[in-house]
Amino acid sequence: MKLDRRKFLNTLLGLGGVGGIFSVFYPILSFLIPPKTAEPTVNSVKAGMSKDFPSNSSNIIKFGKKPVILIKTDEGNFKAFSATCTHLDCIVQYKNDTKQIWCACHNGTYDLSGRNVSGPPPRPLEEYEVKIIKDEIVITKVS
Amino acid sequence: MFNKVNSKIITWIDERFDLSPIRKLLKYKKVPDHKHSIWYYMGGVTLFLFLVQLLTGILLLLYYRPGEDSAYESVRFIVTKVKFGWLIRNVHSWSANLLVFFAFVHMFSVFFTRAYKKPREMTWISGFVLLVLTLGFGFSGYLLPWNELAFFATKVGTDIVGVLPIIGEDLKIILRGGEDVTGATLSRFFGIHVAILPAIFTVFLFFHLLFIQRQGMHEPEHFKKLPDDKKKYIPFFPDFALKDALFWLIVFNILIFLALFDPWELGLKADPFAPAPIGIKPEWYFMFMFQTLKYLPAHIFIFEGELIGILFFGICGIIWLLIPFIKMKKQNLLDKIMPIAGIIVVAYIIIMTIVGYLSS
Ligand code: HEM
Ligand code: FES
Numbered sequence: 001m002k003l004d005r006r007k008f009l010n011t012l013l014g015l016g017g018v019g020g021i022f023s024v025f026y027p028i029l030s031f032l033i034p035p036k037t038a039e040p041t042v043n044s045v046k047a048g049m050s051k052d053f054p055s056n057s058s059n060i061i062k063f064g065k066k067p068v069i070l071i072k073t074d075e076g077n078f079k080a081f082s083a084t085c086t087h088l089d090c091i092v093q094y095k096n097d098t099k100q101i102w103c104a105c106h107n108g109t110y111d112l113s114g115r116n117v118s119g120p121p122p123r124p125l126e127e128y129e130v131k132i133i134k135d136e137i138v139i140t141k142v143s
Numbered sequence: 144m145f146n147k148v149n150s151k152i153i154t155w156i157d158e159r160f161d162l163s164p165i166r167k168l169l170k171y172k173k174v175p176d177h178k179h180s181i182w183y184y185m186g187g188v189t190l191f192l193f194l195v196q197l198l199t200g201i202l203l204l205l206y207y208r209p210g211e212d213s214a215y216e217s218v219r220f221i222v223t224k225v226k227f228g229w230l231i232r233n234v235h236s237w238s239a240n241l242l243v244f245f246a247f248v249h250m251f252s253v254f255f256t257r258a259y260k261k262p263r264e265m266t267w268i269s270g271f272v273l274l275v276l277t278l279g280f281g282f283s284g285y286l287l288p289w290n291e292l293a294f295f296a297t298k299v300g301t302d303i304v305g306v307l308p309i310i311g312e313d314l315k316i317i318l319r320g321g322e323d324v325t326g327a328t329l330s331r332f333f334g335i336h337v338a339i340l341p342a343i344f345t346v347f348l349f350f351h352l353l354f355i356q357r358q359g360m361h362e363p364e365h366f367k368k369l370p371d372d373k374k375k376y377i378p379f380f381p382d383f384a385l386k387d388a389l390f391w392l393i394v395f396n397i398l399i400f401l402a403l404f405d406p407w408e409l410g411l412k413a414d415p416f417a418p419a420p421i422g423i424k425p426e427w428y429f430m431f432m433f434q435t436l437k438y439l440p441a442h443i444f445i446f447e448g449e450l451i452g453i454l455f456f457g458i459c460g461i462i463w464l465l466i467p468f469i470k471m472k473k474q475n476l477l478d479k480i481m482p483i484a485g486i487i488v489v490a491y492i493i494i495m496t497i498v499g500y501l502s503s
Contacts, residue, residue: 032317085419088298104421105423
C-alpha cells in the first residue's frame, strides 16, 4: 500500500516534470523558426525595353525577392529562368562565349532551355515566360 | 617595496580564502620531459589564440554593426578610418585561422600520443566539443563582413544542411532565419558568433582545463616504462610556464607578421542579385569536406550525393568523438590499428585540402 502511494506520487511528479520541460522547450523551439512574412506575390515584372537590350547578353532581374536571369539570344529571342542554381543555391550567369548558363560555385552548366547539362545541378532551372508588349519586356511566372 | 605590498595582498587573500591548493599546484605540478614534450605546448598556444580572439573580438564589437546595409560598411570603416582598425581586424582574422590550425595540431598530437585513454576520456570529449565550437566560430564569423565570397559560401554551406532527411529543411530555416540568406541570417550569425558560442565555449574550456589540472600531464608509454630514476620531469612553475610563454611569444610574432604583411581582404559587398563570382570557396579548414562533396555524383542510388557526404562526415565525427571508448578483445591489435587510422585521416584531410586549392 505504502509503496503504491510512492509509485503514484513519483509517476505524477514524473509527468509534471516532462510537462514542465516541454512547456519550456516548445516555446523556445517555436521562437527559433521565423514567421512567414506575408510578402506580396509577384506574378510579373517589367524589365525595360527590348531594343535597349543587346543580343547575346543577360541581366539578373529582381522578381519579388527572387533573382531571375533574363537572356537575349543571338537570334534576338528572350529567355528567362530562375537564377537560383538547383544545386546549392548560388546565382547563375550567362556565358556569351559558350552560349550556356553557368554556375561558378561548382561549375554547373545549363543549356538555353534551362536543362542541367553538366556538373552537379540535379534539376533544370525553372522557366519564366517572356512577353514583349509594345517593345517592353514583361516576365511572368508560369504556374 | 613592491614585494612587500605583493606579499601583503597575498596574505590578505590567503587568510580569507586559503590559497594552499594553488600554492601546492604551483609547487608540485611537474611536466614529463621526453622527446615528444613539444606537443605539450600545442594546447596552451590554442588557449592563447582564443584569448587574442576574445580581446580583438570585443574591440571589433565597438564599431561593427550587423545588418545588410551596415555590416560591410562598418568593417570598411574599421579598416580605413578607425586608428589601427586594420590591425585589429587583421589580427582577429589571422588569429582565427592560426587558432583552428593549432586546435587541429593539438588534437592530433593528443591522438598519436594516446593521451585520450583512460582516465582522460572526458578531456578528449570536452576538447572535441571545443574544436566543433571553434569551427562554428569560423563559419559564423566568415559571414559577418557581408562580402560576396562569404555570402555565397554561406548560401552553399547552409543549403547543404537542407538535404538532411526530415529535419533538414527546418534546420536550414532556423540557421538562415528564413528561406534565403538575408540580413536575418546575418543577425543570427552575429548573435551566434559573439554571444552564444563564446558562452558555451567558456563552459567547456573551464572543464577542459579543470580535468587537465586534476589529472596532470599524460605520460606516453615509452616514458612510463622507464625506471623511476630515468624519468625526467620539469617543474610546471616556473620552468614549463616560461617555456609556454616563450612559445606564445613566438606565435604572437608570427601572428603580427602575418597581420602586417598579408592583410585580410574585404572584397566586394554581397549582392543577392548578382551572379556568384568565380572562386567561391569555404575557409581552408572546411575545404576537405567541400572537396569531397564535389566528387560525389548528384545521385547515389536514390539519395542525393550531398546527403551521403554529410552522413559520412557526421558518422566519422561521432566515431572520432568516441575514440576513447573503442574497445577490442585484442588490445594490442587496436593499439596497432589506431595510429594507422590516424595517419589515414590526416593524409585524407591534407590531400583533399591541397587538391581543393589546386582545382579551384
Ligand atoms: C574561437 C574564436 C573565434 C574565431 C575562430 C573567430 C572567427 C572570426 C572570423 C573568421 C571573422 C571574419 C573576419 C573577417 O573576415 O573580417 C570574425 C569576425 C568577427 N568576430 Fe570573431 N572569432 C572568434 C571569437 C570572437 C569573439 C569572442 C568575439 C566577440 C565577443 C568576436 C567578434 C567578431 C566580430 C564583431 C567580427 C566582425 C568584424 C570583422 O569581420 O572584421 N569573435 N570572427
Ligand atoms: S551551386 Fe551551382 S553548381 Fe553548385
